[in-house]
Amino acid sequence: MSKWKHAGYILPLVIAFAAIVFIPLEALASEGHAETRWGDFGWRVLNFVIFAGILWYFVGGLAKRFFKNRRETISGALDDLDERRAKAKEQLAAVESRIARLNEEREAILAESRKQAENLKAGIVDEAHRQASQIVEQARMTAENEGRAVLAEVRAVIADEIVDAAEKALSGKLNAEAHDKLIANSLKKVVLH
DSSP: OHHHHTHHHHHHHHHHHHHHHHHHHHHHHHTTOSSOOHHHHHHHHHHHHHHHHHHHHHHHHHHHHHHHHHHHHHHHHHHHHHHHHHHHHHHHHHHHHHHHHHHHHHHHHHHHHHHHHHHHHHHHHHHHHHHHHHHHHHHHHHHHHHHHHHHHHHHHHHHHHHHHHHHHHHHHHOOHHHHHHHHHHHHHHHHHO
């Protein structure tokens, strides 16, 4: 690989050399010159070689350092990208596990909510049954109290009617002397007992 690493530098030099050599030859041939001046051509080639050597001497080290630094920068960037990719994969795995846990947590929360709802429902039903039994008991007590009140009222009415009927029956049988004697006997019985 290192053998072909410098091939990228050589190819442009060969193309430039060929251009310097062949372009003037074709230009001379098109101007109608009958012969090629090889001495002039030799000086041009020597001039190019010297110029390329000077450029290589002064600029070659800079170019090498530039490309070396560029290679190191690219290598560092690739290493950094690899590290960032690894971190991104870790973060993705963490996010995916949190998402998976979120689904589990959501299911747990829903199950707990259902359980609480069932407990609440059972509590409401129990409270409704308790209140219904209280209402039934209050209604029974109210009905008994009303029944007693009605019975007492009926007894009072019947007693009043019996007293009125007894008065009417006795008033026809008793005269004033017998009436006084009956009251006196009743008082003796009350006092003696």
